[in-house]
Amino acid sequence: MSDIERAARDAVEAAHNSEQLALIAAVLQAQQLTQRQGCQHPPAPVQQPNTGKWIAVGVAAPFLAVTLAISVMAFAIAAVSLTICVLVLRGVWQDFQKGKG
Known part of the structure; x- marks a missing residue:
């Protein structure tokens, strides 16, 4: 077998190996996408509107203004x-x- 034949065979084998590696990488990415985990932290608690605070501010502000x-x-x-x-x-x-x- 000549050097050219050996080089051609190695080139074909390398191309085949790179195709296999690309296919393996694509399969691994697909598996990671399908097995993606959800959020690990608990959801934020729902905050109720704080109307009492604003009512208190609305009542206290005029008294403060009159006092001033x-x-x-x-x-x-x-x-x-x-x-x-x-x-x-x-x-x-x-x-x-x-x-x-």
Whole structure:
């Protein structure tokens, strides 16, 4: 048998082997696809709508807004009262200083 015949026979055998390997790979992929496992983790629990929370927010928000408004008004009244008190005391002090001198 010559080298050319031997090389041709080896080439035919290699082609046949590669066809067999491709067929085996295709069969293995098909088996893996048919035997694919489902999810391993438990399904997520179904969450019920949380309407109670939003009702509480809807009720509490106006009370919070009114409380904040009253606090701001109280602060403004205190600031005006303090200003008036300081001005009156300054006038009294100036009158006292004029009377001494």
